[in-house]
Amino acid sequence: xxxxxxxxxxxxxxxxxxxxxxxxxxxxxxxxxxxxxxxxxxxxxxxxxxxxxxxxxxxxxxxxxxxxxxxxxxxxxxxxxxxxxxxxxxxxxxxxxxxxxxxxxxxxxxxxxxxxxxxxxxxxxxxxxxxxxxxxxxxxxxxxxxxxxxxxxxxxxxxxxxxxxxxxxxxxxxxxxxxxxxxxxxxxxxxxxxxxxxxxxxx
Amino acid sequence: xxxxxxxxxxxxxxxxxxxxxxxxxxxxxxxxxxxxxxxxxxxxxxxxxxxxxxxxxxxxxxxxxxxxxxxxxxxxxxxxxxxxxxxxxxxxxxxxxxxxxxxxxxxxxxxxxxxxxxxxxxxxxxxxxxxxxxxxxxxxxxxxxxxxxxxxxxxxxxxxxxxxxxxxxxxxxxxxxxxxxxxxxxxxxxxxxxxxxxxxxxxxxxxxxxxxxxxxxxxxxxxxxxxxxxxxxxxxx
Numbered sequence: 001x002x003x004x005x006x007x008x009x010x011x012x013x014x015x016x017x018x019x020x021x022x023x024x025x026x027x028x029x030x031x032x033x034x035x036x037x038x039x040x041x042x043x044x045x046x047x048x049x050x051x052x053x054x055x056x057x058x059x060x061x062x063x064x065x066x067x068x069x070x071x072x073x074x075x076x077x078x079x080x081x082x083x084x085x086x087x088x089x090x091x092x093x094x095x096x097x098x099x100x101x102x103x104x105x106x107x108x109x110x111x112x113x114x115x116x117x118x119x120x121x122x123x124x125x126x127x128x129x130x131x132x133x134x135x136x137x138x139x140x141x142x143x144x145x146x147x148x149x150x151x152x153x154x155x156x157x158x159x160x161x162x163x164x165x166x167x168x169x170x171x172x173x174x175x176x177x178x179x180x181x182x183x184x185x186x187x188x189x190x191x192x193x194x195x196x197x198x199x200x201x202x203x
Numbered sequence: 204x205x206x207x208x209x210x211x212x213x214x215x216x217x218x219x220x221x222x223x224x225x226x227x228x229x230x231x232x233x234x235x236x237x238x239x240x241x242x243x244x245x246x247x248x249x250x251x252x253x254x255x256x257x258x259x260x261x262x263x264x265x266x267x268x269x270x271x272x273x274x275x276x277x278x279x280x281x282x283x284x285x286x287x288x289x290x291x292x293x294x295x296x297x298x299x300x301x302x303x304x305x306x307x308x309x310x311x312x313x314x315x316x317x318x319x320x321x322x323x324x325x326x327x328x329x330x331x332x333x334x335x336x337x338x339x340x341x342x343x344x345x346x347x348x349x350x351x352x353x354x355x356x357x358x359x360x361x362x363x364x365x366x367x368x369x370x371x372x373x374x375x376x377x378x379x380x381x382x383x384x385x386x387x388x389x390x391x392x393x394x395x396x397x398x399x400x401x402x403x404x405x406x407x408x409x410x411x412x413x414x415x416x417x418x419x420x421x422x423x424x425x426x427x428x429x430x431x432x433x434x435x436x437x438x439x440x
Binding site: 074080089 | 304
């Protein structure tokens with residue numbers, strides 16, 4: 001079994017009309033045994049940048065701390081806010097620097113850049129993909145792709161985006177033993193971020 | 204002995220509160236060939252006097268203006284070899300920046316990094332300060348053309364127009380009278396050459412000066428060819 005699937009995760013980032021959303025489950029397990037149901041996998045980098053880290057729990061935490069540190073340092077040095085595109089490039093280089101001893105994380109980035117959605121996903125050595133609809137990551141990507149491809153439509157309003165993300169996530173984790181046990185959805189708009197927790201099935 | 208009692212170590216302050224080695228470095232700069240620059244609305248021009256000490260020297264092999272990235276360039280007054288260390292470091296830094304963040308390094312950051320290197324050489328043991336001042340042309344983060352000056356002390360300034368090296372005081376007051384906030388690049392090139400010619404010893408031509416331009420339209424920095432410089436000089440006549 002891959003170490004990427006050791007703790008389990010499911011996450012989606014999706015674009016809407018002038019908004020972007022990111023959702024993940026909250027389970028942390030040791031293979032089939034659930035250890036925690038409130039584990040944070042989506043991290044707020046700034047008001048307009050969120051990153052979802054699916055993979056080994058310890059690397060998820062290390063990477064999120066490193067990313068916040070690098071982003072803060074950049075903003076102090078350059079006296080300006082980091083843009084999602086720049087953040088994604090930074091994350092990609094950070095991962096590739098550890099090419100031969102990688103962080104066991106497959107991140108997705110969701111952000112708003114000049115009011116438009118920015119989405120990217122990458123593998124554990126930082127090879128990025130940029131999309132304008134949705135990206136998924138975790139231990140049930142096949143399920144997530146299925147639900148997202150069926151339910152996604154372009155130009156969702158924030159409330160529609162929330163509903164779609166929630167349904168996609170909940171339906172996908174029901175057929176995955178390693179993810180689920182609650183979820184969290186962040187909807188990012190120019191006016192602010194709205195975060196809601198999902199209860200989900202507890203079995 | 205007086206002041207010289209403190210000049211054995213560049214990191215020791217004199218009784219008057221000065222760091223003499225840094226002042227000497229500034230003297231090295233003001234004895235150097237004149238360089239100047241103007242930041243226009245649609246670009247930046249930097250130029251320098253390229254006169255050589257002997258007629259036997261092949262002037263085509265002398266390059267005083269250097270590009271740092273495809274969209275920024277440096278020129279200097281003072282010691283040439285010291286300048287090479289600075290361009291090498293700035294190029295490496297600009298490339299590393301682009302590699303990390305996926306976009307061009309703003310010129311303010313290139314300048315800050317170069318200034319930090321120069322400051323380090325005023326406070327470290329076993330080294331001397333850089334014997335040159337640098338003019339840097341490039342774009343800032345919102346792609347506006349900018350001109351900066353960096354001194355051996357590590358101090359840096361943003362300018363609309365400035366001059367360094369021999370006769371810089373006269374050149375600056377000459378520029379003050381002619382440079383307006385809304386000057387355009389073509390105008391700036393002419394003003395630049397006019398200022399250079401003013402303090403020039405001998406006949407100015409495409410062989411004994413060097414001109415670099417940064418264009419907002421193309422977003423690129425390039426060094427003008429000898430013929431292009433001659434064309435600009437002829438336009439002024």
